[in-house]
Structure formats: structure tokens, C-alpha cells
Amino acid sequence: MYNFDVERPGTVADAAAAMGREDAQALGGGQTLIPTLKQRLASPSVLVSLTGISEMAGVCTTDDGQVAIGGATTHGAVARDAAALYPGLAGLASHIGDPAVRNRGTIGGSLANNDPSACYPAAALGSGATIITNKRSIAADDYFQGMFTTALEESEIITEVRFPVPEVSDYQKFVQPASRFALVGVFVAKYAAGVRVAVTGASNDGVFRWSEAEAALSSDFSADAVKGLSLSGDDMISDLHGTGAYRAHLVGVMTGRAVTSAA
Incomplete structure (x- = not known):
């Protein structure tokens, strides 16, 4: 590893401001990013932790019946709290990694990294989900643009993901x-x-x-x-x-x- 700063904003607005710093990188649960840093495949000078932003965590339903999941919600929370709302998605989350990974990794981090072997990209694309950031809403069909590549721009943070519930x-x-x-x-x-x-x-x-x-x-x-x-x-x-x-x-x-x- 190497030296870098860590910022822990309490709101989405503060996180967006912190992401404006040079070479800043958003940090969710770190299950993909930390190994990447260890291998020196990325070397940000600032990590902006998103796990302490309460407005970005949790599972609920929207007025039009979709399941809304905050970007900082852990896999374990999705498995538990979405079980009655979207069983297929909860089942997917319950089999990601092991208990340690499920209690640290977040849905926003998984979608932001778009690892070719990650599970959530399949759920988002297969559901026709909408990825909501601090700047805009992006349809899943437009969001995924190749291996480790997404439509996210610099300083853009996934705040929520909305899933239409299938039969x-x-x-x-x-x-x-x-x-x-x-x-x-x-x-x-x-x-x-x-x-x-x-x-x-x-x-x-x-x-x-x-x-x-x-x-x-x-x-x-x-x-x-x-x-x-x-x-x-x-x-x-x-x-x-x-x-x-x-x-x-x-x-x-x-x-x-x-x-x-x-x-």
C-alpha cells in the first residue's frame, strides 16, 4: 500500500465536494477497491468513504412500486431487507462472497466498479434498473459500457438504485x-x-x-x-x-x- 488521505463526509453534498479534490476516489465497502490499491492498479491520493452517509443506506419502496436501495447499503442488508420486496434480488445478495464480504461490500460500490464477475450488474441489467447519482438518473441499459467501464463521470456518486419488481x-x-x-x-x-x-x-x-x-x-x-x-x-x-x-x-x-x- 501507499500513503493517501481518507475523508468521511456525512452528506451526499459533502461527499460530492470531497470528490472534487484531485485524484479523489469514492470508497464503499472496499471489497474491490482495496485489492486494486494493493496491486497498484489504482493510486488515488484521496479516498472518500461513503459508508457513513445515512441518506444513502436502506431499502424501501417507491410510490410506483419499485424497490429503492441506497448506494451505501451492504449486501447483507439487501439480503435481509429486500427479501419480501424483491426475493430474486435478495437471493442474489445473500450468496455474494462470505459473511465478511456481505457485511462490508455495498451495492453502489459493486455497480461503480462494474467488475466483470460481480453479481449486482446482472441484477441491475436484468431488472432494467435505474442508477441514480448525485447528478442524474441512468438506465441500466445505458450505464454498463464494458469491462470495468460505466457511464459514471468524475465526481459522480451512486446514491440509489431503483428496481422494477418482476413477476x-x-x-x-x-x-x-x-x-x-x-x-x-x-x-x-x-x-x-x-x-x-x-x-x-x-x-x-x-x-x-x-x-x-x-x-x-x-x-x-x-x-x-x-x-x-x-x-x-x-x-x-x-x-x-x-x-x-x-x-x-x-x-x-x-x-x-x-x-x-x-x-
């Missing part, structure tokens, strides 16, 4: 045993307007929607509907944990399991 949903992931990240994870959500399927952990471009599966499942919401579908492994991540072809195969398997569990 049924489920998340299934094939866990990489050492890191407990998703080697492949699939979030399936069935709405009156159709089905959304979002895949994490597999593509070199980060989280993505599987449009062919969405079309098939919108006509027939069953695991049989995706059995004949396949993805190319050419654009998939290939590493010591699995080839691109293996990940492409897992996408189909996890999608089928998610549909079966949801239905």
Missing part, C-alpha cells in the same frame, strides 16, 4: 471457488412486457443481455425454451478457470437453472 426472477451462478466471484452468473426476470436475461462473468465486454434467450423465454417461460440456443465462445473470457467455449456453455446451463427455479 418472478432468479439468479444462478457457477462460483469460482477461490474468489467466490461468478465464473458465469445469469439473472432472469419475467415482466408483463417480456423477459430480461443478463449474464455476468462470461464476456470480454462485461455484463450483457442475451437477446435470443429473452425472445425465446418471452414466448415460453421454461427451461426447454433455451435448450436449443447457444452462444459463441469467441468473445468470452478465456483464462485458467475456463475457456470461452466453456463459459458460453455455462451461460445456457445457468439460464435454464434460473428459469426452472423462478418458475
